[in-house]
Amino acid sequence: MRVLVQRVTSASVTVGGEVVGAIRPQSQGLLALVGVTHDDDAAKAQRLAEKTWQLRILDGEKSASDVNAPILVISQFTLYANTAKGRRPAWNAAAPAAVAEPVVTSFAQALRELGATVATGVFGAHMQVELINDGPVTVLLES
Template identity: 80%
Template sequence: MRVLVQRVTSARVTVAGEVVGEITPATQGLLALVGVTHDDDPAKAQRLAEKLWQLRILDGEKSASDIGAPILVVSQFTLYGNTTKGRRPTWNAAAPGAVAEPLVDAFADALRALGAHVQTGAFGADMAVALVNDGPVTVQLEL
């Protein structure tokens, strides 16, 4: 499981013209793009959620848990794209939707159980993600 985390001042996911998840510009937050591979499991989703919740990348070396920063979770199978050969990425390392969707949900649920205010994109949908990266700060988490 990979999580590409961006510190944001705002972020929004739109599907078919409708906003399905959003971090408003009133506060710093985290946009978490989540990729799942074949050997991931709910325990790994839990550990990554804990790591993200405690990650000190907000202003003043604070974590989302310190200030109650909102988190927008968006599934992103392309985090497992392989570009080592040719010009066309392969997606063999990405788990199929039937495996990935419950694990992305488990990640978001684990964050909520930790006390996070979490919104999500729509798994498998054609999503438009807009964000203002703050810093910019972008970090990849992986177990």
């Protein structure tokens, strides 16, 4: 499982012209792009949710849990692109939807259970993501 975490001052996701998830934090929040591979499960999602919630990348070396920063969670199978050969990425390391969707849902739910305010995209939809990356700060977490 991979989670690409970006520190943001705002972020939103639109599907079919309608905003389906957005965060507008007082100062900073997190955008979490979540990629799932074949052997990922709810336990890995829980561990990475805890890491995301406690990751000290906000101003003053604070975490989202320290300042109750909101988090926008979006599924992102392309985090498992294999570009080793040729010019066309291979997606065979990305889990199929039947495996990935429950893991992404578990990740978002685990964040909520930790106390986070969480917005989400729509799994499998063509989404437009808009964000203002603050810093910029972008960190890759892997299980």
